Amino acid sequence: MISLTVTAVVFGVVFLAELPDKTALAGLVLGTRYRASYVFAGVAAAFALHVALAVAAGSVLTLLPQQIVHALTGVLFLGGAAMLLLKKGEGEEEVRKPENQSFWKVSGAGFMLILVAEFGDLTQIMTANLAARYDDPLSVGLGAVLALWAVAGIGIVGGKALMKKVPLRLITQIAALVMLGLGVWSLWEAVTG
Numbered sequence: 001m002i003s004l005t006v007t008a009v010v011f012g013v014v015f016l017a018e019l020p021d022k023t024a025l026a027g028l029v030l031g032t033r034y035r036a037s038y039v040f041a042g043v044a045a046a047f048a049l050h051v052a053l054a055v056a057a058g059s060v061l062t063l064l065p066q067q068i069v070h071a072l073t074g075v076l077f078l079g080g081a082a083m084l085l086l087k088k089g090e091g092e093e094e095v096r097k098p099e100n101q102s103f104w105k106v107s108g109a110g111f112m113l114i115l116v117a118e119f120g121d122l123t124q125i126m127t128a129n130l131a132a133r134y135d136d137p138l139s140v141g142l143g144a145v146l147a148l149w150a151v152a153g154i155g156i157v158g159g160k161a162l163m164k165k166v167p168l169r170l171i172t173q174i175a176a177l178v179m180l181g182l183g184v185w186s187l188w189e190a191v192t193g
Contacts, residue, residue, distance in 0.1 A: 003139040010130050010143030011150075018123045018151045025178060026113055027155025034106040036156045040149075041103070042110030043156070047148040050118050054127035055141045071190035078183035081176045114152075123148065 030039040118124060127144040131137050 002142060003134075003136055006134050006136050006139035007143040007146075010127070010134075010140050011147045013130070014123050014126060014144045014147035015150060017126060018148055025155065026117060027152045028158055030106075030110055030113070031156035031158065034101050034109075038101065038103050038106035039110045039156050040153060042107030042112075043114050043152045044149050045107070046111045046114035046118070047152065048145055049115065050121075050124050051127055051141050051145045051148065054124045054144070055131040055137045057128050067190045067193050071187060075183070075187075078180065078187075081180040081183060085173070085176045 027039070027043060030043070123144070127140065130144070131140045134140055
């Protein structure tokens with residue numbers, strides 16, 4: 001039986017923790033480049049897998065040393081920033097052509113990005129903690145996955161709306177700078193923590 005109270009509590013906690021995280025940023029960038037429904041399909045599948053792993057692991061993920069988690073996150077952020085900054089610019093007309101964006105290519109890119117970037121993330125660890133605390137894996141899993149999907153949807157839709165007013169190149173450069181800053185901050189926490 002699903003507890004609506006537990007589901008709602010987990011949704012609120014995970015949503016608020018993930019909203020300013022790299023997921024919204026990743027969704028925004030992917031949403032500016034590809035068909036939103038394709039991006040969301042891949043991102044949603046990756047989040048479902050992450051939540052399943054977190055719920056199954058329970059409190060085991062919380063035993064990882066925080067410095068290792070910060071170091072890995074920092075390296076992933078810096079790698080993402082480098083990929084964005086070094087990528088050859090595509091013309092905006094090329095980017096918008098649906099025929100150049102197969103479902104499997106786009107959803108696969110979204111899936112892999114989230115799968116790698118979110119492993120060991122704060123919300124995954126938080127989900128594991130909540131699963132251990134409430135001993136209600138179904139309610140915790142449902143609340144967490146719905147929160148993550150909501151944040152991803154906001155990022156993807158926001159990316160599409162933003163692209164109508166701001167050039168894609170500028171959005172990509174800003175996203176890369178934010179990722180660079182987060183990477184440096186995460187590495188600083190790993191060294192000083």
